[in-house]
Amino acid sequence: MKVGFIGTGSMGSMLLDAFITSGALKPQQIFASNRTAEKAELLAQRHPGLNVCSSNVENVKNSDILFLCVKPLQYKVLIDEIGDEVHPDQILVSITSPVQIHHLESALTCKIAKIIPSITHLTLSGASLCMYGSRITAEDRLLLEKLVGSFSRPLEIQESHVRITSDFSSCGPAFISFFLDQWIEAAVEKTGISRDHCTALASEMLLGTGKLLTEGGFKPQELQERVAVPGGITAEALSLLKHSLDGVFHQLISTTHAKYDEDLNKCDILFGDSKP
Structure with a gap:
């Protein structure tokens, strides 16, 4: 099996590294091309x-499976470039959410899938969001999920849910890191604790919390109830957070969806507003 990567920027190189680090692919099985050739050479x-x-x-021409790892508005030019070269037995995997499966199926003769990755794959963890076009067979799904399952948990989703699921799997690491960074900054200013010390504590806490939620059988609400003794310090702080953050997460989702809708509209225009 030969796997190609068109685009070796941040996400393309991350995916490529994850495939090799996990042992799913050997370097000899991988073909890479990039607008800036030096990046692929590195x-x-x-x-x-x-x-x-x-x-x-x-x-x-060399790849059985091809991952397209370019920005959404670069897709149409790329599709026009490679469209005559793909064939029905190939699998093309898009890793960007605004470009729809029907955009690609209307323009190409090959099999189409969409898999949204996460930076968490660098540690062989996190979820891969999997969506499949009409030409993908059951065997194709198993092959793709076995590949990405070497460094993540493959989760099949509806394409209509790609934005909200990406908020958690792909954007979530940045959101959680922002929260921790603000918390650490306040701790340093208020108490004089070492930033490095506080960051290490927060990081270990986050790792342990993730394990409690994925392996320990806890749901988020249950974990809060287990830690927060009524009338205690944690309960008092949770009350503050609930009051201060009221409506923030609704606004966050509205913001990500608005940007997604903007990008989707641009992609519709690029692909001639083709509909399924």
Whole structure:
């Protein structure tokens, strides 16, 4: 099996690294092409044996599965470039949410899937959000989920839910890190504790909390009730948070959805507003 990556920027290189680190793919099985050739060459230096292609067309010709790791508004130009080279037996995987499966199926003859990754895959963890086009077979699904399952938990979702699920799986690490950073900053200012010490404590706490929720059988509300003794310090602080953050998460979701709708509209226009 040969797997191609068109685009080796932040997410493309992260996925490629995860496949190799997890042992799912060997460098010799991977073909990479990038608008800036030096970026692909750097990956080949890091992973000896990795094949760097001189063009996206060369990449397509060599790959059984092709991951498109470019920005949404770059898709149409890329599809026009490679459209005549793909064939019905190939699987093309998009990793961006605004570009819809029907956009790609209307423009290409190959099989289409969409898998949204997360930076958490760098530690062989987190969820991969999986969506499948009409030409994908049961065997194709098993193959793709086995591949991404080597470094993540594959979760099949409806494409209509891609934005809200991405808020948690893909954007979530940034949101949680922002919360921790603000908390740490306040702790340093109020108490003089070392930033490094406080960051280490917060990081270990976050890791342990994640394990309690994924392996320990707790739901978020149950965990709050277990930690917060009525009338205690934690309960008092939770009361403050509930009051101070009232409505914030509704606004957060509205913000991410508004940006998604804007990008989706741009993609509809680029692809001629094709509908399923």
